[in-house]
Amino acid sequence: MSAELLDVAHPPLKELCFVLHPRLYSGGGDNRAEPLGRTSSYTRRETRLAALNKQEDDTSPRDYKKMYEDALAENDKLKSRLDDSKQELTKIRTQLDKVTQEKQALEKRVTDMEEELKVLTELKSDNQRLKDENGALIRVISKLSK
Structure with a gap:
Protein backbone atom coordinates (compact mmCIF):
# COMPACT_ATOMS: atom_id res chain seq x y z
CA MET A 1 0.00 0.00 0.00
CA SER A 2 1.24 3.48 -0.73
CA ALA A 3 1.35 6.29 1.84
CA GLU A 4 -1.18 8.39 -0.12
CA LEU A 5 -3.70 5.56 -0.16
CA LEU A 6 -3.27 5.06 3.59
CA ASP A 7 -3.83 8.80 4.20
CA VAL A 8 -7.25 8.73 2.60
CA ALA A 9 -8.55 5.24 3.23
CA HIS A 10 -7.37 4.26 6.73
CA PRO A 11 -5.92 6.95 9.03
CA PRO A 12 -5.46 4.53 11.99
CA LEU A 13 -3.69 2.04 9.73
CA LYS A 14 -1.38 4.81 8.57
CA GLU A 15 -0.52 5.55 12.21
CA LEU A 16 0.32 1.89 12.80
CA CYS A 17 2.46 1.79 9.66
CA PHE A 18 4.19 4.98 10.74
CA VAL A 19 5.08 3.46 14.09
CA LEU A 20 6.37 0.27 12.46
CA HIS A 21 8.13 1.93 9.48
CA PRO A 22 8.85 5.61 10.23
CA ARG A 23 11.29 6.00 7.32
CA LEU A 24 8.47 5.41 4.82
CA TYR A 25 6.72 8.54 6.11
CA SER A 26 9.70 10.82 6.68
CA GLY A 27 9.78 12.37 3.25
CA GLY A 28 10.02 9.17 1.23
CA GLY A 29 12.97 7.26 -0.12
CA ASP A 30 16.16 6.38 1.61
CA ASN A 31 17.26 9.10 4.02
CA ARG A 32 20.35 7.42 5.40
CA ALA A 33 22.66 10.14 4.12
CA GLU A 34 20.67 12.83 5.95
CA PRO A 35 19.51 11.90 9.47
CA LEU A 36 16.04 12.96 10.54
CA GLY A 37 16.10 16.27 12.38
CA ARG A 38 14.11 17.37 15.38
CA THR A 39 11.78 19.54 13.33
CA SER A 40 10.78 16.72 11.01
CA SER A 41 10.04 14.39 13.92
CA TYR A 42 8.14 17.22 15.59
CA THR A 43 6.13 17.78 12.40
CA ARG A 44 5.37 14.07 12.13
CA ARG A 45 4.27 14.00 15.75
CA GLU A 46 2.00 17.00 15.24
CA THR A 47 0.51 15.34 12.15
CA ARG A 48 -0.14 12.16 14.11
CA LEU A 49 -1.74 14.03 16.99
CA ALA A 50 -3.90 16.04 14.60
CA ALA A 51 -5.05 12.83 12.92
CA LEU A 52 -5.86 11.27 16.30
CA ASN A 53 -7.76 14.37 17.42
CA LYS A 54 -9.70 14.46 14.16
CA GLN A 55 -10.55 10.80 14.57
CA GLU A 56 -11.79 11.42 18.13
CA ASP A 57 -13.91 14.34 16.94
CA ASP A 58 -15.45 12.20 14.22
CA THR A 59 -16.25 9.19 16.40
CA SER A 60 -17.36 10.72 19.70
CA PRO A 61 -19.71 13.70 19.73
CA ARG A 62 -19.07 15.90 22.72
CA ASP A 63 -21.74 16.32 25.32
CA TYR A 64 -21.28 19.99 26.11
CA ASP A 84 -13.09 25.59 54.28
CA SER A 85 -9.49 26.69 53.88
CA LYS A 86 -10.43 30.32 54.55
CA GLN A 87 -12.31 29.33 57.71
CA GLU A 88 -9.39 27.23 58.88
CA LEU A 89 -7.00 30.11 58.16
CA THR A 90 -9.19 32.49 60.17
CA LYS A 91 -9.29 30.01 63.05
CA ILE A 92 -5.52 29.55 62.96
CA ARG A 93 -4.93 33.32 62.84
CA THR A 94 -7.20 33.75 65.87
CA GLN A 95 -5.24 31.09 67.73
CA LEU A 96 -1.98 32.74 66.70
CA ASP A 97 -3.20 36.12 67.99
CA LYS A 98 -4.23 34.53 71.28
CA VAL A 99 -0.88 32.77 71.69
CA THR A 100 0.96 35.99 70.78
CA GLN A 101 -0.99 37.91 73.44
CA GLU A 102 -0.26 35.21 76.01
CA LYS A 103 3.42 35.31 75.11
CA GLN A 104 3.52 39.09 75.49
CA ALA A 105 1.74 38.85 78.86
CA LEU A 106 4.23 36.23 80.05
CA GLU A 107 7.18 38.31 78.85
CA LYS A 108 5.79 41.32 80.75
CA ARG A 109 5.34 39.17 83.85
CA VAL A 110 8.93 37.91 83.59
CA THR A 111 10.19 41.49 83.25
CA ASP A 112 8.14 42.58 86.28
CA MET A 113 9.45 39.65 88.33
CA GLU A 114 13.04 40.47 87.36
CA GLU A 115 12.48 44.04 88.58
CA GLU A 116 10.97 42.73 91.83
CA LEU A 117 13.98 40.45 92.26
CA LYS A 118 16.34 43.43 91.89
CA VAL A 119 14.31 45.38 94.46
CA LEU A 120 14.27 42.37 96.78
CA THR A 121 18.05 42.05 96.54
CA GLU A 122 18.44 45.76 97.34
CA LEU A 123 16.04 45.43 100.30
CA LYS A 124 17.99 42.45 101.67
CA SER A 125 21.19 44.44 101.36
CA ASP A 126 19.63 47.45 103.13
CA ASN A 127 18.18 45.17 105.83
CA GLN A 128 21.58 43.60 106.49
CA ARG A 129 23.22 47.04 106.64
CA LEU A 130 20.58 48.25 109.11
CA LYS A 131 21.06 45.13 111.26
CA ASP A 132 24.80 45.77 111.33
CA GLU A 133 24.26 49.44 112.28
CA ASN A 134 21.75 48.42 114.94
CA GLY A 135 24.24 45.98 116.44
CA ALA A 136 26.93 48.67 116.45
CA LEU A 137 24.59 51.15 118.16
CA ILE A 138 23.65 48.57 120.78
CA ARG A 139 27.35 48.00 121.54
CA VAL A 140 27.97 51.77 121.79
CA ILE A 141 24.96 52.24 124.09
CA SER A 142 26.03 49.32 126.29
CA LYS A 143 29.57 50.80 126.61
CA LEU A 144 28.12 54.20 127.47
CA SER A 145 25.81 52.77 130.10
CA LYS A 146 28.67 51.05 131.98
Whole structure:
Protein backbone atom coordinates (compact mmCIF):
# COMPACT_ATOMS: atom_id res chain seq x y z
CA MET A 1 0.00 0.00 0.00
CA SER A 2 1.24 3.48 -0.73
CA ALA A 3 1.35 6.29 1.84
CA GLU A 4 -1.18 8.39 -0.12
CA LEU A 5 -3.70 5.56 -0.16
CA LEU A 6 -3.27 5.06 3.59
CA ASP A 7 -3.83 8.80 4.20
CA VAL A 8 -7.25 8.73 2.60
CA ALA A 9 -8.55 5.24 3.23
CA HIS A 10 -7.37 4.26 6.73
CA PRO A 11 -5.92 6.95 9.03
CA PRO A 12 -5.46 4.53 11.99
CA LEU A 13 -3.69 2.04 9.73
CA LYS A 14 -1.38 4.81 8.57
CA GLU A 15 -0.52 5.55 12.21
CA LEU A 16 0.32 1.89 12.80
CA CYS A 17 2.46 1.79 9.66
CA PHE A 18 4.19 4.98 10.74
CA VAL A 19 5.08 3.46 14.09
CA LEU A 20 6.37 0.27 12.46
CA HIS A 21 8.13 1.93 9.48
CA PRO A 22 8.85 5.61 10.23
CA ARG A 23 11.29 6.00 7.32
CA LEU A 24 8.47 5.41 4.82
CA TYR A 25 6.72 8.54 6.11
CA SER A 26 9.70 10.82 6.68
CA GLY A 27 9.78 12.37 3.25
CA GLY A 28 10.02 9.17 1.23
CA GLY A 29 12.97 7.26 -0.12
CA ASP A 30 16.16 6.38 1.61
CA ASN A 31 17.26 9.10 4.02
CA ARG A 32 20.35 7.42 5.40
CA ALA A 33 22.66 10.14 4.12
CA GLU A 34 20.67 12.83 5.95
CA PRO A 35 19.51 11.90 9.47
CA LEU A 36 16.04 12.96 10.54
CA GLY A 37 16.10 16.27 12.38
CA ARG A 38 14.11 17.37 15.38
CA THR A 39 11.78 19.54 13.33
CA SER A 40 10.78 16.72 11.01
CA SER A 41 10.04 14.39 13.92
CA TYR A 42 8.14 17.22 15.59
CA THR A 43 6.13 17.78 12.40
CA ARG A 44 5.37 14.07 12.13
CA ARG A 45 4.27 14.00 15.75
CA GLU A 46 2.00 17.00 15.24
CA THR A 47 0.51 15.34 12.15
CA ARG A 48 -0.14 12.16 14.11
CA LEU A 49 -1.74 14.03 16.99
CA ALA A 50 -3.90 16.04 14.60
CA ALA A 51 -5.05 12.83 12.92
CA LEU A 52 -5.86 11.27 16.30
CA ASN A 53 -7.76 14.37 17.42
CA LYS A 54 -9.70 14.46 14.16
CA GLN A 55 -10.55 10.80 14.57
CA GLU A 56 -11.79 11.42 18.13
CA ASP A 57 -13.91 14.34 16.94
CA ASP A 58 -15.45 12.20 14.22
CA THR A 59 -16.25 9.19 16.40
CA SER A 60 -17.36 10.72 19.70
CA PRO A 61 -19.71 13.70 19.73
CA ARG A 62 -19.07 15.90 22.72
CA ASP A 63 -21.74 16.32 25.32
CA TYR A 64 -21.28 19.99 26.11
CA LYS A 65 -24.07 20.02 28.69
CA LYS A 66 -22.40 17.22 30.64
CA MET A 67 -19.02 18.93 30.33
CA TYR A 68 -20.58 22.17 31.61
CA GLU A 69 -22.26 20.39 34.52
CA ASP A 70 -19.01 18.61 35.37
CA ALA A 71 -17.16 21.92 35.30
CA LEU A 72 -19.80 23.51 37.55
CA ALA A 73 -19.60 20.60 39.98
CA GLU A 74 -15.82 20.85 40.04
CA ASN A 75 -16.04 24.62 40.59
CA ASP A 76 -18.50 24.15 43.46
CA LYS A 77 -16.25 21.54 45.03
CA LEU A 78 -13.23 23.83 44.72
CA LYS A 79 -15.19 26.80 46.11
CA SER A 80 -16.23 24.66 49.07
CA ARG A 81 -12.63 23.64 49.68
CA LEU A 82 -11.56 27.28 49.38
CA ASP A 83 -14.20 28.36 51.91
CA ASP A 84 -13.09 25.59 54.28
CA SER A 85 -9.49 26.69 53.88
CA LYS A 86 -10.43 30.32 54.55
CA GLN A 87 -12.31 29.33 57.71
CA GLU A 88 -9.39 27.23 58.88
CA LEU A 89 -7.00 30.11 58.16
CA THR A 90 -9.19 32.49 60.17
CA LYS A 91 -9.29 30.01 63.05
CA ILE A 92 -5.52 29.55 62.96
CA ARG A 93 -4.93 33.32 62.84
CA THR A 94 -7.20 33.75 65.87
CA GLN A 95 -5.24 31.09 67.73
CA LEU A 96 -1.98 32.74 66.70
CA ASP A 97 -3.20 36.12 67.99
CA LYS A 98 -4.23 34.53 71.28
CA VAL A 99 -0.88 32.77 71.69
CA THR A 100 0.96 35.99 70.78
CA GLN A 101 -0.99 37.91 73.44
CA GLU A 102 -0.26 35.21 76.01
CA LYS A 103 3.42 35.31 75.11
CA GLN A 104 3.52 39.09 75.49
CA ALA A 105 1.74 38.85 78.86
CA LEU A 106 4.23 36.23 80.05
CA GLU A 107 7.18 38.31 78.85
CA LYS A 108 5.79 41.32 80.75
CA ARG A 109 5.34 39.17 83.85
CA VAL A 110 8.93 37.91 83.59
CA THR A 111 10.19 41.49 83.25
CA ASP A 112 8.14 42.58 86.28
CA MET A 113 9.45 39.65 88.33
CA GLU A 114 13.04 40.47 87.36
CA GLU A 115 12.48 44.04 88.58
CA GLU A 116 10.97 42.73 91.83
CA LEU A 117 13.98 40.45 92.26
CA LYS A 118 16.34 43.43 91.89
CA VAL A 119 14.31 45.38 94.46
CA LEU A 120 14.27 42.37 96.78
CA THR A 121 18.05 42.05 96.54
CA GLU A 122 18.44 45.76 97.34
CA LEU A 123 16.04 45.43 100.30
CA LYS A 124 17.99 42.45 101.67
CA SER A 125 21.19 44.44 101.36
CA ASP A 126 19.63 47.45 103.13
CA ASN A 127 18.18 45.17 105.83
CA GLN A 128 21.58 43.60 106.49
CA ARG A 129 23.22 47.04 106.64
CA LEU A 130 20.58 48.25 109.11
CA LYS A 131 21.06 45.13 111.26
CA ASP A 132 24.80 45.77 111.33
CA GLU A 133 24.26 49.44 112.28
CA ASN A 134 21.75 48.42 114.94
CA GLY A 135 24.24 45.98 116.44
CA ALA A 136 26.93 48.67 116.45
CA LEU A 137 24.59 51.15 118.16
CA ILE A 138 23.65 48.57 120.78
CA ARG A 139 27.35 48.00 121.54
CA VAL A 140 27.97 51.77 121.79
CA ILE A 141 24.96 52.24 124.09
CA SER A 142 26.03 49.32 126.29
CA LYS A 143 29.57 50.80 126.61
CA LEU A 144 28.12 54.20 127.47
CA SER A 145 25.81 52.77 130.10
CA LYS A 146 28.67 51.05 131.98
